[in-house]
Amino acid sequence: MPAHPENISITQYHDVYPGIDIDTRLKDAAKGKVIYITGASRGIGESTVYAYAKAGASGIFITARSVADLETVAANAKNISPTVQVEPCAVDVTNAEQVGESVRKCVEKFGKIDVVISNAGYLEKWVKIGDSDPDDWWMAVVSRGAFNVIHHTVKHLVQTKGYAILVSSIGAQIRRPGASGYQSAKHQLNRFAEFVEVEYGSEGVKVFSIHPGGVPTKLATSEPSIIPYLTDKPELAANTMVRLTSGSEDYLSGRYVSVDWDLDELAKRKKEIEEDDLLKNRLDVGSLASAL
Template sequence: MPAHSENPSITLHHDVYPGIDINTRLKDAAKGKVVYITGASRGIGESTVYAYAKAGASGIFITARSISDLKTVAETAKKTSSSVVVEPYAVDVTDDKQVGESVKKCIEKFGRIDVVVANAGYLEKWTKIGDSDPDGWWKSVSVSVRGSFNVIHHTIKYLVETKGYAILLSSAGAQARYLGASGYQSAKHQLNRFAEFIQVEYGSEGVKVFAIHPGGVLTKLAANEPSIVPLLKDKVELASHTMVRLTSGSEDYLSGRYVSCNWDLDELVKRRKEIEEGDLLKNRLDIGSLADAL
């Protein structure tokens, strides 16, 4: 028996489509919300700041290691929406104390958190395990996994209060086994499982969580690995607009699952019964015919 496909039969998008358009369908979809975003100084994180500002968020707390870059993003976001308040704060997500302090500052500033986007990441140079740089390998894992854990650890009680949303930046690579990518792809696979645990532990308290593939976006970070650059042709807004929709309340049935921003969400909802009854879009071992008795 051949292995089951890991790609659903869903239309794929590479740019903003009507279902995630902030100017039309998602107009004011984030109205009044307070959003906490890591890795917000550039790339997908930066685009996410602008998307939530345009969708009506009242407050956005943005973090990254560079305060100067964050201040530039904050100024640009305010041009997108005159009513949004954007607070920049320098944080290394792998530092538990720094993350905790940033969340405290966010609550002091805005009083609550409705949406958390754990976007900070790192991409090690792809090479075989025996030839890899251990520091680079572990940094890739640490920023994605430890960083996301730190963020959720410190924000989860506030998400319980607001029955809010958490988004973890995973990757289609979580299901792949590319030569040399053992650090990055293993870390993203673990994020998918971490999202499942958040659902198991806090779903009954109203928290919704998604592990997302943002699409193949050519960011400064992704450009560190030349072999994948030709594959990165998706617009960054595909990811940021999709996140606004996922946290708008219309896709709560996908909580605890892996979701690709390339997937047409209007088509996906037509498969909702299959997804829920089969408990699909989660990490699991495919044992195929071994499930049948001899």
């Protein structure tokens, strides 16, 4: 029996489509919400700030290692929506104390947190395990960073019945020689999202682990072998996150979702997804599930 495929049969997009258009379908989808975003100084994170500003968020707390870059993003967001308040804060997500302090500042400033987006990323040099740098391989920005962010924000998400998004990758479903650090870390994020759902779903928290598309960011283009696959616009991921946290896709909580997927088409298979508990990490035992 051949292995089951790890991608689904569905229409895929590389740019904004009607189902995630903030001017129409998602107009005011984030109205009054407070958003906490890591890795917000450029690329997908930057685009996400603008998407939430456009969708009516009242407050956006943005973090990255460089506060100067964040201030530029904050100014741009204000140009998009003069009513939004944007608070920049320099944070190293691998430092639990810094993350905790930033969350305290966010709540002090805005009074709550409705949406948390763990987007800070890192891409190690892709070489075989025996040739890799152990410190790089452990991908602290991805794994520890995501843990620190959820650890310090989840109690606030319980209070607001809010949302968390972990930016994973389609790489979580791939075994490419040389990419064991990155792809293992992204696979871990998918399982971590499942645990957040298991532990906090009953308290109203919704969580998604997403593939943000193949976007030609500065980080992604540092690995030459994947450049031909970087064909997606950052707005595809940003607008999809707005929709995922709007309340219409709560049935996908605890699951892996690719922003390339047509969410309206996916919703037609909601019953199948829920009944078979699909889009989660699972050991495929195939025919071994049946006795001899």
